Amino acid sequence: MSKYYTFKIKRYLPDENPSTRWDEFRVKLNSMERVLDGLIKIKETMDGTLTFRKSCAHGVCGSCAMKINGQNRLACQTLVKDLPEIIEIEPLPALPVIKDLVVDMTMFFHKNDKVLPYLINEEPPPERERIQSPEDQHKILESITCIMCGSCTTSCPVFWADKEYLGPSALLKAYRFLFDTRDRATEQRLEAITGEHGVWRCHSIFNCVEVCPKEIDITKHILKLKRLAVKKGFTGGEK
Amino acid sequence: MWSWLLHRITGVILVVGLLYHFILMHFMGHDNYSYEAVMQRLSESSWKIFNIVFLFSALYHGFYGLNGVVTEYVRGYPKKFLKTFLVILPIALAFFGVKIVLF
């Protein structure tokens, strides 16, 4: 059940050549194999200079996000049998490319830092765990599955234009703490996300939802953030 | 937050206002937009209120939108310039508009 696929890969090797080019490779893959397997085969047997990130290879670490046939996806979670015979691969959009399919994620991770991405609760902790009902835990259930692969933020047309926009991933992170009943930094965090390049820049485009490898409905969470900000605005929680 | 919320509120006002505006000006026959009819309406205070609200909503909604576009797509010096421009222009237009409606 194996079949030949043509991988068209956008290459950028700064040590050799400052411009990008497209390379084509023909690889035989079986129906269970993934795009990542194809890339590894190419690197191992055809061109050792091909560079991409990889680690867990089953969609939990978020290393191998890239643009596959025009849409951001995890290479380790995309089976070749679901793709046409010609597979076009590019690095994630809108981030500086370091080499081939490797992008500089600094900017992406930096956005997270802005939303205070940690549980803040300075009350003296109880002797045992803090009590949280299953219903309350369910509120953040979807948001905690984020693996920070960067697919969402780099698929967002607003981010393409406005690099200061917090973006879906950081907003989702803000949600994860704003809706955690144990967190106490609601005001600070709302202030962090309601600036000019914050939550209001989300236009419900849903590109992030289309690409999320963990199938998180990110837009839904951002909409909830907007409603929370409005609610807090009326009750005087926000300046 | 308030600016964003106002954009949504004005949006809703515009939907209602536009419906009325269209029906009146385009679908109800010639009489409604003859000079006399228009002037007649402009002299009634309920119409004045409607028009003022309509005008301000439209300006706010439109320019909030444009401002958003500039925020996202323009960088550096032109951004500052355009942003200022997008504040002055609607004020000027509001002035023109108010002049027609009230005087």
Next chain:
Amino acid sequence: MRYRWNTGSLAWLVHRVTGIILSLYLIAHIYVLSHLKDPVAYNKLMAFMKNPLLKIGELILFAIVLKHVFAGIRITLLEMGVSTKYHKSMAYVGALLVFIVWVVGAFYFFREVF
């Protein structure tokens, strides 16, 4: 940059473009109207507006308004808490409604013209 279009991103693009067009039209609209304080000029404009090309222009404008309105309603409903599960169907239904209202509107519009 090439990126696959999705329902959501197309809806957003159309909404944004129509919004910009409408804002520009609004500027022109207010500016023109502000110069029409006497009957002569007003009637002259009204006569000029009878030009069939401009009538078509008005129809296009009408379509743009409708598209922007329905896309705006979709966004507002989502923001008010209508489930995002329906965002695609809402976009399709919105587009359909735009078309229906536009056809009906155009009918009345022409009836009034002729």
Next chain:
Amino acid sequence: MEINRHYFDTVIIGSGLAGCRAAIECINHGTVGVLSKLYPTRSHSTAAQGGIGAALGNEEEDSPEWHTYDTVKGSDFLGDQDAIEIMCYDAIPTIIELEHMGVPFSRTPEGKIAQRRFGGHTREFGKAPVRRACYSADRTGHAVLFALYEQCQLKGVRFFQEFQVLDIVVENNAVQGIIAVNIKDGSLHVFESKAVIIASGGYGKVFKVTSNAYASTGECLSMLFRQGLPLEDMEFFQFHPTGLYGLGILITEGARGEGGILINGKGERFMERYAPTIKDLAPRDMVSRAILTEIREGRGIDGKDYVYLDLRHVDRKILEERLPEITTFCKIYMGIDPSEAPIPVVPTAHYAMGGIPTDNDGRVLRDIDGSVVEGLYAAGECACVSVHGANRLGCNSLLDTVVFGRRAGKAASSTLKTATKGKVKKERISLIADCLDMIRKSNGRETVASVRRDLQSAMMDKCSVFRKEEELKVLLDELQALKERYKDISIADKSNTFNTDLLEAIELGHMLTLSEVIASCALQRTESRGAHCREDYTKRDDENWLKHTFAFQGDKGITFKYKPVKLTRFKPEERKY
């Protein structure tokens, strides 16, 4: 050549659970730099699914004493009982602390941390399975890792992401610092410090079928070994019974904890024969052997080399709520829905019980007499305390990382006032630089990929679940040949920017060293204990082998010393479930 020098009071290698937990401890006492060859949140801790063990007693009565007993028994009595006791009693405050740091655990109806059953965890010393594994759906590692990483950010730990360690400098019985390469631009960086904590994780990539990440290559262990430091109990490598067939992707033991059962080609629930009391929730070594025995005796599914993990009778709601991740894995990779079809599974290389020997506070030992390397600590999978002995129980690995990460961090911090700053000599740096250059310039005929593939296959064939003397001897010869081939490798990528080709070549060298240690250790232990199953010595031999193996790099190959097992409360007995 330009060298970038950094100084931190404590340098931590690895940003998984153990590394981050240690960092949180150390940051209160001085500066901390954490190096990771990935982005920190990509560490393989994130792939841990099922749970983290602690006798909280939230769902039913439980005690740390029972936990201790289970762990000792699970380890086939090779675990050091004093360390196990520390871990099981520390577990409770440690988990509570994690909860306070923000780990989003699943909850009981009363709002307490929810707990589920896991293999080998029982009540009242083996009577029946107990709910002991605290979990966050089937993403426990992910949930804990993010919370710890986030706390590190809050407290101002410096992270050096995509920095690969090339050398850990130990001189005069003290750690001096480490040499690392910034993968992004190929520049060399020297980190000098008072203390170094190694938390680099496992090395499952020496096997062909593994649940481990590409990054789990174990070079830090090999770096120490090459400098004459020992590695402990390397013959014990755990194979997880339920890896997705053909891929090795982990299907958590939590699946069986929630009621999943294993069935063979005849449709029998075969674990009833191997462990009548706790059946499918027997420890992993037994279940793995049972599966492979079924397959060998022709009772695989349709006579093929896999069995089924059956979750069809488990409530769909439980699957959705508690096992969503593995449900999607099955859908994505196998195209099956576990609530409608059984999952084809086969054992997959999973966890290294052995590693860098440490005492109960994470201090790295340099001999069997308990002498330590000044300033050097290890925690997590790379370390061997040893709490897992010959076989680790499920959900004890996350516990190990946080308990001993914390202890190592505390121990390292407590010495900062008196410790001297390390000094990495220039010669040592140029040695590393030369080594990189040599690989870059080499124009040998072998490729990294082919040597690695042959290594992984050889290890899988001859040194996995079942082991035999003849096969191990053949394996050792093959490893020698592979080492020769390794000398003749060349790489295609000669650049400085993000040169993964070069780094994989270095990793392969270390994998070869480690494989040799594993195979030699497996050959010399002539008994079957826990995960180490010798077909030619099928019995456990407490008279001769109730002791830890310390492997050293000698002039003429690997030499061994032995350290007695610490027995406190529980006497070795026959291991039956």
